Amino acid sequence: MPPAKSGIADYSAALVEALGRYVDLTVFDQPGETPGEADALGLYQIGNNGFHAYVYEEALRRPGVVVLHESNLHHLITDLTICRQDWDGYVRECAFDGGPAARAFAERVRRLEVGPDYEGIPMLKRILGASRGVIVHSEAVANDVRAAGYTGPLAKIPHGAWLPAMGDRMGFRTRLGLHETTPLIGIFGFLKPYKRIAESLRAFRRLVRVRPDARLVLVGEPHPEFPLAALIRSLGLDEQVRMLGYTPIADFNGYIAACDVILNLRFPTVGESSGTLLRSLGMGRAVVVSNIGSFAEFPDSICLKVPVDATEEDTIYEYLNLLVNRPDWAREMGARARAWVETECNWDLCARQYAGFLEAVAEGRPWAPPAAPAAAEPKEETPAPAPPAAVTVAPEYIQSWMAETEEARQYGEIHLSRFQKTLAITPPGTAEDRILEMGAYLQITPALRSQLGYGEVRGCYYGPAGQVDHRTVTSSTGEVFSCDVDLFDAEKDPFPYPDEHFSTVLCCELIEHLPTDPMHMMAEVNRILKPGGHFVLTTPNIASLRALRAILDGYHPGFFPAYIKPAQPGAEVEARHAREYTAKEIYHLLLDSGFSVELLETGEFRDIPRPEDQWIYHLLDRYLLPKELRGDGIYAVGRKTGPLLKRYPAWLYEGGE
Numbered sequence: 160m161p162p163a164k165s166g167i168a169d170y171s172a173a174l175v176e177a178l179g180r181y182v183d184l185t186v187f188d189q190p191g192e193t194p195g196e197a198d199a200l201g202l203y204q205i206g207n208n209g210f211h212a213y214v215y216e217e218a219l220r221r222p223g224v225v226v227l228h229e230s231n232l233h234h235l236i237t238d239l240t241i242c243r244q245d246w247d248g249y250v251r252e253c254a255f256d257g258g259p260a261a262r263a264f265a266e267r268v269r270r271l272e273v274g275p276d277y278e279g280i281p282m283l284k285r286i287l288g289a290s291r292g293v294i295v296h297s298e299a300v301a302n303d304v305r306a307a308g309y310t311g312p313l314a315k316i317p318h319g320a321w322l323p324a325m326g327d328r329m330g331f332r333t334r335l336g337l338h339e340t341t342p343l344i345g346i347f348g349f350l351k352p353y354k355r356i357a358e359s360l361r362a363f364r365r366l367v368r369v370r371p372d373a374r375l376v377l378v379g380e381p382h383p384e385f386p387l388a389a390l391i392r393s394l395g396l397d398e399q400v401r402m403l404g405y406t407p408i409a410d411f412n413g414y415i416a417a418c419d420v421i422l423n424l425r426f427p428t429v430g431e432s433s434g435t436l437l438r439s440l441g442m443g444r445a446v447v448v449s450n451i452g453s454f455a456e457f458p459d460s461i462c463l464k465v466p467v468d469a470t471e472e473d474t475i476y477e478y479l480n481l482l483v484n485r486p487d488w489a490r491e492m493g494a495r496a497r498a499w500v501e502t503e504c505n506w507d508l509c510a511r512q513y514a515g516f517l518e519a520v521a522e523g524r525p526w527a528p529p530a531a532p533a534a535a536e537p538k539e540e541t542p543a544p545a546p547p548a549a550v551t552v553a554p555e556y557i558q559s560w561m562a563e564t565e566e567a568r569q570y571g572e573i574h575l576s577r578f579q580k581t582l583a584i585t586p587p588g589t590a591e592d593r594i595l596e597m598g599a600y601l602q603i604t605p606a607l608r609s610q611l612g613y614g615e616v617r618g619c620y621y622g623p624a625g626q627v628d629h630r631t632v633t634s635s636t637g638e639v640f641s642c643d644v645d646l647f648d649a650e651k652d653p654f655p656y657p658d659e660h661f662s663t664v665l666c667c668e669l670i671e672h673l674p675t676d677p678m679h680m681m682a683e684v685n686r687i688l689k690p691g692g693h694f695v696l697t698t699p700n701i702a703s704l705r706a707l708r709a710i711l712d713g714y715h716p717g718f719f720p721a722y723i724k725p726a727q728p729g730a731e732v733e734a735r736h737a738r739e740y741t742a743k744e745i746y747h748l749l750l751d752s753g754f755s756v757e758l759l760e761t762g763e764f765r766d767i768p769r770p771e772d773q774w775i776y777h778l779l780d781r782y783l784l785p786k787e788l789r790g791d792g793i794y795a796v797g798r799k800t801g802p803l804l805k806r807y808p809a810w811l812y813e814g815g816e
Contacts, residue, residue, distance in 0.1 A: 160188040161408075164380065166348065166434040167206045167228055169408065173319055174204075177510035180804065182517060189213070200224060200521050202513075205286065207231055207429075209238035215286065224292040224520055229431035230303035231281040241275075256284045278427060283307045292520040294513070297453030300430035314516040314526060319509040320437040320500035326416025329782055335376065335401065335417065339782050342373040342483040345418035347411065347435045350402075351382045355424035355449065355471070357390060362475035364394050370483055373399065378414050380405040415439055419489060420482045421446045422475070426467040428452035437504060443497040445482050445489035447475065461496035490783070552582045552603075552610045559634040560605055571602065573765045577697065577792060578603050581667055584758055584796055586693050588613035592662040595619060595687070597649065598669040601632050605640035613663070621734070622646025625655070650676045654683040661687055667697045671719075674737035678811065681752040682803045694754055694797040700761050701739035704772040704789045711775075718764070718791070742788035744810065745795050751805040754797030761790030 160175075161168045171188075178184055185199070190213045201223025205211050215235060218225055240249035246269045253265035257280045264280075267273050284307055287293065292312040295301045301315050329339060337343060344363065350356060356377070363375050377400065381387055391400050403414065415421065421439040423446055425431075430452045439446050440461060448454040450464035457464075463482075465474045482489040512528055519526030557578050561571030571578075582603055588594055592613050596604050599618025608616045618630070626646040633639050645655050650673050664684050670677055684694055699718035700706070706716035717739050723732040740748070742761055749756050779786045807815035 160186065163210050164405065165206065165208070165210045167204055168210070170228075170319065170434055171204050173321065173506055174510065174513070177319070177506040178513055180507075181510055181514035187217075200291070200517055202226065202517065204228070205232065205235075207234045207431075209235065209242070211235055212239050215239065218286060219289050222289045222291050224294060224517060225286055225290045226294045227283075227300055227304065228296065229429045230283065230295075230300045230307075231277070231429035232286065233275060233277045233280055233282045236282045237275055252282060252285065253280055256280050256282050278429075281307065281429065283309075287311075292516065294516065295430075296432040297430055297456055299428075299452045299456065303430055312516070312520050312526065314512070314528065316509055316512045316516070316528070317504045318432040318434070318437055319506040320441045320504035321412075321434075322441045322497070322501055322505065326413055326442060328416045328784075331410075331413040331417035335374070337374060337417075342370060342420075343418045344373065344375045344420045344422060344479065344483075345414060346375070346377050346379075346422050347415065347439075348379045348433070349382065350377055350379045350385065350387060352385050353425050353427060355422075355426060355475075356385075356387065358472050359422050359424060359475055360390060360394055360396065360400070362472050362479060363400070364396060365476045366479045366483065367396070367399055369480065373479075373483060375400045376414060376418070377402045378404075378406055378411060412438065412442070415442055415444060418444060419486065420444070420479060423447065423454070424449045424465060424475070425454075426451060428454070437500060440496040440500045441504075443490075443493035445493050446496065447478050447482075458499060461492065461499050463492075486783075549583050550585075550587050550611050552579060552606050554579060556606065556610065557582075557603060559636050559638070560632060560640075561602060576763050577765070580762055580792075580794055581665070581695065581697055582606055582611065584760075584794055585611060585665065585695050586663060586796070587611045588662055590614035593617065593660060594663040594665065595656070595661050596665040596667070598667065599642075599644055601630060601640070601642075603667075604642060605632070605634070605638070607665075608640070609638070616642050618642055618644040619649075619654075620644050620646055621648060624648065624652045649673065649680040649683070651679065654687055656687045658686055659689045659692075661692060662689055663693045663695065664688055665695045667695070669698075670696065671698050671736045671739050672734040674734070677738075677748075678752070678803075678806055678808070681748065682806065685753045685799060685803050688799045690799055692799045693757070694749070694752075694799070696745065696749075696793075696795045696797070698745070698793050699736070699739050699764060700742060700788070700791055700793045702741040702743075702789065703761065703791045704775045705791055707775050707778075707789075708772050740793065742793050742795075745793050747808065747810055749795060749797040751803075751808045752797070753799060753801045753803050755800045756795065757798050758794065758796040759788075760794045761788045762792055762794060763790060764792035 161172050175184065175186055201218065201221050203214050203218040203223060203225045205214055205225055206228045236252050240252060250262060250265040250269060254262035261280050264276055268275050287304065287307055287309040290311065293304055293309060294314050294316055295304060296316065296318040298315060301313060304313060332339065346356060346359060366373050387402065391397060415438060421444045423433055423436045426449055428451050432453055436446065446462045448462050448464055450466050455464065463478045465471055516526050554575055557575060558571055561568055588611055593615040594607050594613040596607065596618045599620060604616060604618060607613050624647040628644045628646065630644050631639065631641040647655060673680065688694065701716055709716045717736060719736045723735050725732045742759060746756055746759055776786060805816045809815040
């Protein structure tokens with residue numbers, strides 16, 4: 160586990176967080192620690208270096224499920240034997256894995272006549288023979304495992320992908336002294352020769368001849384037997400190439416974000432997966448990989464693949480030239496990459512597959528990964544009814560409920576598009592469905608029954624817990640609507656409703672008013688919603704074009720940062736905006752609260768056009784900053800998938816989880 164300088168340590172930390180939601184999990188990562196449950200199933204993360212010596216030995220002592228991050232453990236075995244002066248053990252392991260020929264070769268290694276045959280003797284048979292199940296990340300490693308004679312349970316589960324924010328691109332470019340338009344290429348991870356670094360540098364030297372402004376960074380720990388600095392000098396690239404050494408993970412991610420192109424090449428390969436590659440794809444970078452092993456299995460639409468043959472250097476150069484001179488094309492490929500890993504390699508999906516396989520191994524039954532839903536065959540019988548379509552509520556109907564005062568009419572006109580959008584994203588109901596509108600002013604509340612079809616409509620508002628107000632309003636056309644409005648404090652009080660009571664809950668322009676504990680509200684909303692029920696949330700967007708323009712002009716970015724003047728001295732005032740959110744924060748709010756994100760958009764919040772904000776788009780374009788989700792208001796719909804996941808998420812609470 161971290162802080163070990165190992166990609167598998169970072170992988171393990173991410174997996175533990177996700178897997179802990181589905182299994183009873185205890186982590187051991189130090190020699191001398193003994194698992195407590197005698198019947199617990201061991202899950203061993205094993206890589207090909209000395210970091211994993213303890214894990215390997217524990218897996219042999221107590222057989223369980225082994226995760227092979229590559230199909231060769233020869234370096235690990237030399238750490239366990241030769242590095243401990245156990246030459247007999249090394250010879251024995253070579254013979255066990257490769258037979259008499261391997262034993263004979265190991266004897267020559269003992270006599271220092273040759274070096275170990277790292278590629279020819281994979282050293283897999285010992286660990287495979289002691290394993291109750293094996294997990295791999297690619298078909299390439301799965302084939303090697305079967306070729307080594309393993310016939311037990313085997314699961315191919317995707318390597319999880321980090322989906323961090325796009326990162327502080329310009330902040331890290333500033334560290335490097337680079338302009339926003341300078342083409343930047345990166346090579347990341349332990350800087351070993353087999354990552355085709357020499358070939359990449361020669362190709363980059365050719366690129367510099369046509370793009371003298373191009374730069375390259377090498378981020379990772381240098382290999383002691385690879386004179387990289389001397390190679391850079393010999394190629395005349397001292398001014399264009401920088402070696403940054405080993406960096407903490409936050410800086411590692413930052414330098415990936417600063418790059419336009421990531422080179423993730425290697426030959427030879429033993430099927431290893433690359434956490435750096437998944438990070439780069441997850442951050443939407445344009446990536447170039449070698450067309451070999453597990454890397455060849457990635458879709459052609461999300462990366463460029465270099466053949467490992469005599470054309471390798473030429474192809475690297477052509478790809479770099481393409482990506483540097485067509486940045487729009489590179490960004491489009493990066494966007495496809497991020498979308499792919501978000502769907503296919505997210506940590507929750509991987510954790511659920513882990514949990515399913517572990518359960519199958521423990522119970523001694525077969526396991527198959529969840530298959531993609533097949534296209535339904537045509538049937539003669541009447542098909543099941545489709546989900547109800549979104550309802551469009553006429554603006555005149557909404558306005559008809561806002562005619563009590565001139566102030567109400569003006570408010571309704573300004574916010575009409577927001578009301579229409581909120582009703583459009585709210586799933587329709589039936590006579591059996593209940594819906595709760597939090598912070599109900601009864602502006603759109605009547606439409607929930609008459610237009611969206613809910614059988615029971617209820618409201619709630621801030622006030623003394625236990626009090627219920629019966630409200631009746633009449634539209635300008637004479638339609639009468641009545642409902643009960645429960646009073647309580649959404650941040651402190653238990654909501655006065657049974658578990659799984661509502662099909663839908665609306666929370667419109669409320670969360671930004673909560674000053675102390677919004678996750679109390681989210682926990683209660685989760686509790687009162689039925690499984691599969693929907694949560695509709697709207698709130699101002701602190702990262703909108705309007706907010707960015709305000710900051711750059713020297714003003715407060717908040718949509719409503721003002722204090723509220725009391726109607727008279729000493730009178731209680733309405734709650735002001737305590738915290739406004741970004742769309743990405745609302746995304747994490749829903750996930751942490753046990754919801755899948757069915758919809759996340761931004762749009763107009765008030766019908767007040769501001770064409771003068773459009774210049775901000777040019778600024779975002781220039782610095783390659785995201786332009787999506789920049790509308791004034793956030794519109795989100797979550798579907799309840801399970802219980803609350805994080806009571807105090809760290810992004811929202813100081814000292815949180």
